[in-house]
Amino acid sequence: MSEVKLSTQQMKFYNLKELVSHMISISELSRGRASKIIDEVAKKKKNFLVIKNNKPQAVIIPIDLYDQLIQAHEDYKLLLLALKRTENLKQEDCSTFEQVVEEAGFTLEEIDKLAESVEIE
Numbered sequence: 001m002s003e004v005k006l007s008t009q010q011m012k013f014y015n016l017k018e019l020v021s022h023m024i025s026i027s028e029l030s031r032g033r034a035s036k037i038i039d040e041v042a043k044k045k046k047n048f049l050v051i052k053n054n055k056p057q058a059v060i061i062p063i064d065l066y067d068q069l070i071q072a073h074e075d076y077k078l079l080l081l082a083l084k085r086t087e088n089l090k091q092e093d094c095s096t097f098e099q100v101v102e103e104a105g106f107t108l109e110e111i112d113k114l115a116e117s118v119e120i121e
Helices: 008-021 028-045 065-085 097-103 108-117
Strands: 023-025 046-050 055-060
Touching: 008 028, 023 028, 028 055, 065 108, 097 108
Parallel strands: 023 046
Antiparallel strands: 046 055
16 A cells, blocks of 8 residues: 655645644534534544634543543652652662661561562552
């Protein structure tokens, strides 16, 4: 099968067509299209950009994508916090895993046994 090559001009037009197909005005939503749009978002995983007075105002996305975005945002905040906490960290202030296990009164063999019985998601 041969590949279809699009010119830069065709690509811009295609991207614009694609973008416009995902835009919906507030007035369209209020005219009874909201239910149809929500169905498309839920079933077809389609995204919509809500326009009011010719300006983007909101985005309608599937709930699973929203959950992924929230999780990514939380992960990012935790990463920034970890980086901030470790920026002045000195190697001599750190302990090895083996040292921590020993200080807690365990052996590595006991930890290995416990690890076999724990399920991590």
